[in-house]
Amino acid sequence: MDLLANLALGFAAAATPSNLAFCLIGCLLGTLVGVLPGVGPTATIALLLPITYHFEPTASLIMLAGIFYGSQYGGPPTPTPVPPPGPPASVGTAIDGHEMAKQGRGGVALATAAIGSFFAGTVATLLIAGFAPILTKVALSFGPADYFALIVFALLVSVSIAQGSIVKAIAMILLGLLLGLVGTNVTSGTQRYTFGVLDLYDGIDLVAVIMGLFGVSETISSIERHRVIPMLIAKVTSLMPSRKDIAEMTPPILRGTALGSFLGILPGGGALLASFASYSMEKRFAKDRSQFGKGAIAGVAGPESANNAAAQTSFIPMLTLGIPANAIMAIMASAMIMRGITPGPNVMTDQPVLFWGLIASMWIGNLMLLVLNLPLIGVWVRLVRIPYDLLYPAILVFCVIGVYSLSNSVFDIYVMLAFGIIGYLLSKLGCEPAPLVLGMLLGPMLEEYLQRAMLLARGNPIVFVERPMSASLLALSVIILAAAALPFVRRKRAEALQE
Amino acid sequence: MHLVRRPSDFLSGLVFFVIGTVAAVIARDYPLGTARMMGPGVFPLIVASLLALCGAILVGRAFMGGREDRIEIAPLPLLLVSAGIAVFALTLMGAGLVLATMALVLISSAASGRFKPVSSLLLAFGLALACTLGFVYGLRQLLPVFGSWFTPFLG
Numbered sequence: 001m002d003l004l005a006n007l008a009l010g011f012a013a014a015a016t017p018s019n020l021a022f023c024l025i026g027c028l029l030g031t032l033v034g035v036l037p038g039v040g041p042t043a044t045i046a047l048l049l050p051i052t053y054h055f056e057p058t059a060s061l062i063m064l065a066g067i068f069y070g071s072q073y074g075g076p077p078t079p080t081p082v083p084p085p086g087p088p089a090s091v092g093t094a095i096d097g098h099e100m101a102k103q104g105r106g107g108v109a110l111a112t113a114a115i116g117s118f119f120a121g122t123v124a125t126l127l128i129a130g131f132a133p134i135l136t137k138v139a140l141s142f143g144p145a146d147y148f149a150l151i152v153f154a155l156l157v158s159v160s161i162a163q164g165s166i167v168k169a170i171a172m173i174l175l176g177l178l179l180g181l182v183g184t185n186v187t188s189g190t191q192r193y194t195f196g197v198l199d200l201y202d203g204i205d206l207v208a209v210i211m212g213l214f215g216v217s218e219t220i221s222s223i224e225r226h227r228v229i230p231m232l233i234a235k236v237t238s239l240m241p242s243r244k245d246i247a248e249m250t251p252p253i254l255r256g257t258a259l260g261s262f263l264g265i266l267p268g269g270g271a272l273l274a275s276f277a278s279y280s281m282e283k284r285f286a287k288d289r290s291q292f293g294k295g296a297i298a299g300v301a302g303p304e305s306a307n308n309a310a311a312q313t314s315f316i317p318m319l320t321l322g323i324p325a326n327a328i329m330a331i332m333a334s335a336m337i338m339r340g341i342t343p344g345p346n347v348m349t350d351q352p353v354l355f356w357g358l359i360a361s362m363w364i365g366n367l368m369l370l371v372l373n374l375p376l377i378g379v380w381v382r383l384v385r386i387p388y389d390l391l392y393p394a395i396l397v398f399c400v401i402g403v404y405s406l407s408n409s410v411f412d413i414y415v416m417l418a419f420g421i422i423g424y425l426l427s428k429l430g431c432e433p434a435p436l437v438l439g440m441l442l443g444p445m446l447e448e449y450l451q452r453a454m455l456l457a458r459g460n461p462i463v464f465v466e467r468p469m470s471a472s473l474l475a476l477s478v479i480i481l482a483a484a485a486l487p488f489v490r491r492k493r494a495e496a497l498q499e
Numbered sequence: 500m501h502l503v504r505r506p507s508d509f510l511s512g513l514v515f516f517v518i519g520t521v522a523a524v525i526a527r528d529y530p531l532g533t534a535r536m537m538g539p540g541v542f543p544l545i546v547a548s549l550l551a552l553c554g555a556i557l558v559g560r561a562f563m564g565g566r567e568d569r570i571e572i573a574p575l576p577l578l579l580v581s582a583g584i585a586v587f588a589l590t591l592m593g594a595g596l597v598l599a600t601m602a603l604v605l606i607s608s609a610a611s612g613r614f615k616p617v618s619s620l621l622l623a624f625g626l627a628l629a630c631t632l633g634f635v636y637g638l639r640q641l642l643p644v645f646g647s648w649f650t651p652f653l654g
Binding site for chain 2: 431
């Protein structure tokens with residue numbers, strides 16, 4: 001009953017004409033930037049973040065969320081008529097979708113992606129609405145020691161499912177934690193790592209770092225990788241899937257939704273991982289594996305559902321526990337903080353309209369995308385054909401103006417530039433940027449909870465193993481770390497992430 | 500160089516080790532406090548030491564295991580994109596948005612190694628115009644259209 005009342009509240013908030021408009025603009029902008037080659041969803045949302053500053057909090061969060069899942073939808077239209085590289089979140093789809101287009105079934109591939117995404121989005125919205133209140137209640141009973149353990153746990157889970165070397169991922173988290181400490185320490189007033197630079201007294205702007213790591217650094221890598229790809233201009237044929245298509249796409253959509261919903265909640269998970277995982281799962285379930293990579297409808301339906309489900313369930317840890325699960329949620333969290341809203345269990349109780357409005361808007365946004373994308377495919381396809389040589393200078397211009405407008409500071413442009421270079425070089429050395437962002441955002445929280453827990457326990461560190469919640473979370477963290485170091489698990493993990 | 504089997508481990512490890520060590524040394528200047536009232540030095544000291552440890556592990560690992568491909572970095576995209584952004588940052592206040600944007604577009608266009616003067620110039624004009632209209636007049640961002648260098652001429 002509560003659930004219905006809450007959803008009603010949310011839909012009432014989300015369905016006001018202005019919020020509907022913001023949702024629509026967000027979805028369109030997200031799709032627009034999402035279809036452009038070489039711009040991933042993280043860069044998209046960082047790029048468009050400054051635009052949302054001018055609106056009231058609910059509207060701007062609805063718009064940001066729209067940008068986010070809009071950019072996830074940005075996947076289906078692009079890879080299908082155009083060969084990879086598409087947006088990174090839909091790599092699996094790219095292969096089979098492209099093959100389907102070659103066979104003159106591009107329309108069906110698009111329809112499959114749209115239906116799967118919409119179904120997954122609907123399920124994920126219901127999951128958020130159902131689980132968020134429960135998790136919020138759990139979170140409200142957390143003490144500082146539990147929070148400390150939870151953050152440690154989240155960071156280690158994100159490491160264990162990150163790509164590449166575990167030691168490197170841990171080092172990136174630690175580097176992020178250190179970067180998060182730069183500035184004036186709130187509790188003591190001490191300047192840490194500011195080196196007398198006035199611009200550093202308030203800390204390093206996380207969004208500038210993210211724009212550097214994901215906008216500038218990715219652009220440099222894309223220019224380097226970019227080859228001129230011959231464009232396949234497939235006519236978008238009939239959109240209607242046949243009865244056989246529907247029978248073939250249903251199980252993958254269901255599996256993809258379930259897998260994606262689960263992976264989305266995990267720290268470090270999210271859309272990209274879900275998309276990959278679903279693709280390899282469908283391959284395993286397939287009766288005829290040889291069809292994969294040659295236009296299997298399951299190879300489109302599964303990953304597209306999974307990445308959408310994951311995109312949405314990744315809101316759960318941020319909204320209920322205040323712990324963002326990935327870099328995109330870190331941006332959402334910093335957008336909330338900038339508006340004076342602290343992400344965490346209090347959002348639901350203190351700002352029910354914002355909370356439920358945001359959730360309801362996700363479903364509305366999914367519906368809009370379903371309705372919009374199919375007729376607009378022609379427009380998106382034409383956009384994709386903009387040569388990258390003309391596109392990336394525009395992306396860079398957007399980055400510099402966007403980062404400057406965060407707080408009208410030229411210094412932030414230099415921060416972005418520095419992290420663009422650092423991110424590029426570190427990625428060359430096999431260090432992924434995402435853990436650094438998580439560490440940077442969670443660093444101050446981790447320190448504060450550690451201090452508070454020690455204060456409450458009168459300096460006795462046994463508090464971390466005394467409380468059942470904190471003890472079990474820390475035990476799980478140790479197990480994860482130990483397991484990840486085992487040669488057998490390491491091999492399996494490398495295999496699973498390879499596919 | 501032959502001893503180092505895994506250059507990416509070696510280099511990243513070295514970077515992490517140096518940053519961790521320096522950060523730990525700096526953190527020793529911050530008050531440590533007591534176990535009950537932890538000072539601002541404790542957390543950085545722990546984190547920096549762990550970072551240095553990770554770096555040391557990576558450096559050690561670089562001498563073991565299978566050989567790895569050489570790291571290749573194409574200098575042009577990195578240098579020209581960085582230069583373009585730096586020039587934008589340096590000239591934004593003085594020259595203003597229009598010229599800074601054009602400079603960024605022209606410099607970064609060359610990064611792909613397929614520089615086409617005419618289309619780049621058109622793109623630079625177009626983007627400068629679009630950004631001025633969109634950001635300054637549309638979203639009302641506080642950006643100087645023409646910067647302080649031009650004030651003597653503009654009265």
